[in-house]
Every structure is written in structure tokens, then in C-alpha cells.
Amino acid sequence: MRLMGIVNATPDSFSDGGRYDPLQHGLRLHEEGADSVDVGGESTRPGALPVTESEELARVLPVVRGLVARGVSVSIDTRHARVAALALEAGASMVNDVSGGQDVEMFPVVARAGASMVIMHMKGTPATMRKHCEYADVVAEVWAELAVRRAAAVAAGVREVWLDPGLGFAKTAEQSLALLRSLRGRDNTNVLVGASRKSFLGVITGQTVAAERIEASLAVAIHCAQEGVGMLRVHDLAATRRVLLTREALR
Secondary structure (H helix, E strand, O other): OEEEEEEEOOOOOOOOOOOOOHHHHHHHHHHOOOOEEEEEOOOOOOOOOOOOHHHHHHHHHHHHHHHHHOOOOEEEEOOOHHHHHHHHHOOOOEEEEOOOOOOOOHHHHHHHHOOEEEEEOOOOOOOOHHHOOOOOOHHHHHHHHHHHHHHHHHHHOOOEEEEEOOOOOOOOHHHHHHHHHOOOOOOOOOEEEOOOOOHHHHHHHOOOOHHHOHHHHHHHHHHHHHOOOOEEEEOOHHHHHHHHHHHHHHO
8 A cells, every 4th residue: 555645744734744844754754664655735624714826835845845855756736727737847746736627727737647546535625525525325436426527537637546535524433434344345446535533533533632532534535545556645754654565364
């Protein structure tokens, strides 16, 4: 399983916004064994308001360039095709788009760069997604909509597509858990799961502080490993890697 470390080059991300120097944190994640480092300059926590493209670029490009210069594999976490294009020019090799490619230029930008892409499921925007948690069948609808978006990306020429069910993004805690359960019996080779420290885990454990949800996050990591998930996006890279190494040894 590949591990994607999270670098929030933002002052207001839900878990660790403003706590670290983004470049140094990305290098630390790389040293801890991250297969890639995901750099984001716009908070996508529930209720977060958008930032201008110029502000997003000012936050992420120096970090992307600094990491790439030191041999780190970088993903750019953005909803905006122009930000993605400039980050790819700076050396990023993957785009992680929480909007699933809603910017009409996103798929062509990724395809022209020969980059990989993560397509996540979300309704609305980070500012409005809490109002869009109604589904007749969350599992069927999310995977069906992701399949449509993957087909569109492939048709545009994107060479490698990963699907992310978007836990917590326009999903209640129970809906997020249902999507995790739905991994059983699926081919999850090109599925990315991002559950790390999210609030739905706090609903289970009673922990209101994001940074204290490490054990719950690790439990999800083990579940994902058992179901053959291809990639995990995590805050606690070293702890996750140790848990997965121990699980593998026990097998």
C-alpha cells in the first residue's frame, strides 16, 4: 500500500493548519517513508471559504519546488486547473482534486502533463457540502458517480486515475462508515482513502480534537490494508507505516 503524506500550506486546515513549516514538514514525511507528499494551499475543511488562485499559488509553489528539488514525489491538492498546471510545471507528478475534476480544464491539464490524478467524490463545495448529505443509497451513488468521472478523465487522456470516496465530504459519519464497509469485496487497487483524523472518527471515539484521533485513523488504515486499498492519505505517516509493517509481519 502506498502512503501519501499530508502537507497543509494553509493557516486554517482542520487538523494542523499553521502548525508546521510546510517544506520542512514535507521533508520529514518523506524521511518517514511517504511514497508521495500531497501539498495543498486551500483548506477544504467543512465550511472553509475559497482563497484566490494567486494566494493558493503563493502558498504551494515554493513548497512544491523545494520538495521536488530534494527528490520528493509531490502531489498537488487543488480544485483549480491553473494551480494544477503550474504545480505540474514545477515538478509535481500527481493532482489530487477534491472536486473530482469540476474545473473543465482539469482533465486536459493533467493529461498534457502525463500526470496521475486522484478524483474525489464531493457534492457542493467545502463551504456548502454539509448541506448536501442526502442520498438514496450513498454507496451505490458515490461509486457510480466516481466511475463516470473516471471515464471522463480517461477519455481526456489521463494516464492513471485513482478514486477517493470522499469520506466526510458531503457525508455524515454513518455514510462515511458505510463507504468504508463497502470496500469489502471490491477491487480497490486504484482506490485512495483519506480518513486520517477526520471528524467522523471523533463521532465514534468521542474525541473532539483532530490530533487525538490517531488510534481511530490507524484502525481505518488496517481495515484498508485488509481490503487491498492501493493508497492511504495520512497525517501520521510514521505511525501508520509502523502499524502496516507490523500487520504484514503478522501475516
